[in-house]
Each structure stands twice: as structure tokens, then as C-alpha cells.
Amino acid sequence: MEIRKIERIVVCGAGTMGSGIAQVAATAGYQVVQFDLNEAVLLAASQRIRKNLEKLQEKGKITQEEFQGILNKIQFTNQLTDCKGELIIEAIIEKKEAKINLFNQLITVNSPDTILASNTSSISIDAIASGIDIPAQLVGLHFFNPAPLMKLVEIIQGKETNPAIVQSMVSLVASMQKKPVICKDSPGFIVNRVARPYYLESMYLVQSGQANVEQTDKVLEAAGFKMGPFKLMDLIGLDINYSVSTIVWEDLGKPERLKPSIIQKEKIDLGQYGVKTKKGFYDYE
Ligand SMILES: NC(=O)c1ccc[n+]([C@@H]2O[C@H](COP(=O)([O-])OP(=O)(O)OC[C@H]3O[C@@H](n4cnc5c(N)ncnc54)[C@H](O)[C@@H]3O)[C@@H](O)[C@H]2O)c1
Incomplete structure (x- = not known):
């Protein structure tokens, strides 16, 4: 199937990742539809993007015209019927069924050559593809947090992904001034697979009473990591x-060394997801 020129990008989910991806896409000159079911999340996303752009303007990185031009490119909506574009990037909750369900709804309002991209951190692209009507149109497009700052984007090629779509995503990512890396569809892809022990081992250390949260972060930062594991998990969202962690562990056959942490589960059960709920391993104003 022909690859259409990408002019309009729909970003589904306006949370931590979706709002960042919307900002990146608008900054690169694309028209953006930012969709979320939750009105309060949409409002918070528009405020977050405005604040980020204000900071860039203060630093002289963008002009007043560019600031306004980027904001004008983003349409915020909670209506699925507005979600029409040549490319759809979903960044909703990390649940396979939710992603499949959303893609199947989006397919009904888009043409069959629309590219469907998932920002999933860990769900198999083949597993999502098996639930949708146009599996060859699906690709993984994994941005990192915070999306406006992080350069890497993993592009995940599923078994059925049209290779021309993978190439089109390489060009798209480059047009966003980011670094595309094509990855195989394996559990956690590359970064999240390698990073798992960083988080898990830190939590085992604290759970066993051999170190505390602040101390572990301090030591790892002094060792050269940009963020300690607990600060990073709070930024990512503990949920x-x-x-x-659970998906990577299950997909690898539940090895003991990658078992998800009970202390993280306890925080989630208390509704403490990190920065986004103002409480996680740390408290935020
Ligand atoms: N947080 C990170 O550091 C990070 C990094 C890379 C990738 N990801 C991936 O990005 C995706 C989103 O993560 P996040 O951290 O932005 O989550 P988040 O919880 O901050 O935001 C998810 C948003 O999706 C919305 N949503 C849920 N169901 C929806 C639906 N059916 N239609 C429209 N909106 C819906 C929610 O209202 C919420 O605002 C996940 O797949 C995650 O694995 C996250």
C-alpha cells in the first residue's frame, strides 16, 4: 500500500508521553490532533506544553511567532471522530486490550492506509497487530520520557509491519530532530529490557533494608547516572x-531475577504513581 505524505498526526493519550509527543510533532511542523477521553488531562496537557514552550522562548530557543505557531498547530479534543490523520500515535495506558480496542475504533474513522503507531514500552507489536484489522499498518514508535528532550526513538518492526512504513517512520523521527533505531519485537525491545535490573535491583536493595531510597538515588547519580532509579520511576509513573516490568517478566517466562517488586505494587495500590499523582517514592509539592 502507498505511503501517504504525513501532514497530520493524531496523538492519542495526553498524559506524560502523549503531551510530550504532541509538542515534538507540532514543533517539527506537523498538524497535531491531541486526543484524550479525560477533559482534565487535556487541559493539563495544553498547560504543560504552553509552559515548556514559554521556557524555550525565555531561553531564546524559539521566537514569539514560533511559540504561537507551535501552539496553533495542536487541536485538543475528546472526540474520537476528530482523530483523522495520515499517522496515529497511541500513548494510552499500557494494556494490550485497551490499545487494540482504541486502534479498531480509530480504523473506522480513518482510511486503510493510515499508519498506526504504538508508543508501548513493552507490549509485543505482533500481539497488538493480531487484534486489529490492518496489521501491516502497525508499527512501534517508542519515544522516551521526557519526549521533548530525549533523542532516542525505538522503531519496532512487527512480523507483519509493512517495511515501507518502517522506513517512513525513520524519516519522520529524523524530521523531529530525533535519533531513530530499528528494533526487533522482543520483550522490552532494547532500552526497557536492559534497564529492568536498574529499577528492580534498587527496589530489592531498599526492600531488604540494605539501603534507602534517597541514598540509592544519591549514589547512582554520583556514579554518573543522570537520574537515580527512584526519581526516574516517579517520573515515568509507577503504574x-x-x-x-510485569509484561517483560511474563514474556520472558517469569525468571526469578526479573520478578516485579512488591514495594512498587504497594505504592500503586495506594494510588501513589509518582510525579503525576504528586506522591510516589518521593512527595511533590
Ligand atoms: N511514562 C513513561 O516514561 C513512558 C515512556 C515511554 C513510553 N511510555 C508508554 O506510553 C504510553 C502512555 O504512558 P504515559 O506515561 O503517558 O501514561 P499516562 O498515564 O501519563 O497517560 C495515559 C493517558 O491515556 C488516556 N487514555 C486511557 N485510555 C484512553 C483511550 N481509550 N483513549 C484515549 N485516551 C486514553 C488517559 O486518560 C491518560 O491521560 C504507555 O504505553 C507507556 O508504556 C511511557
């Missing part, structure tokens, strides 16, 4: 990080 997302726990889902990713």
Missing part, C-alpha cells in the same frame, strides 16, 4: 513502570 507504567510496574506494567512494563
